[in-house]
Amino acid sequence: MVGVPEPHSGWTFITSHARVLAAIADNPNARIRDIAARCRLTERAVSRIIADLEQDGYLSHTKDGRTNIYRIEPDKVLRHPAEAGLPVASLLSLLVQDETDRVRKPVAP
16 A cells, blocks of 8 residues: 655645646546555545546546546646646646656667
């Protein structure tokens, strides 16, 4: 079982909501426990964030047995006026990358 993540102090560039959305974009079948571990949040915080995202129409889910399958609404626009007209898909294109890109091979000298 995953413990409570280490606390973080100071500011960050990416919000917890964006981190959770990116984790779901990477794996729409992810368990809340796995999302929490990846985002370094508590399971309770992830549950609240998912509820926020669903309430505002950015995310929905269906049940497949005991598994939730999440669906992101890629054309839904971001909430802040500074990003007016920018769809969620644009944000996710910056945050979600193929696994092959994450494990880059070192460049030979």
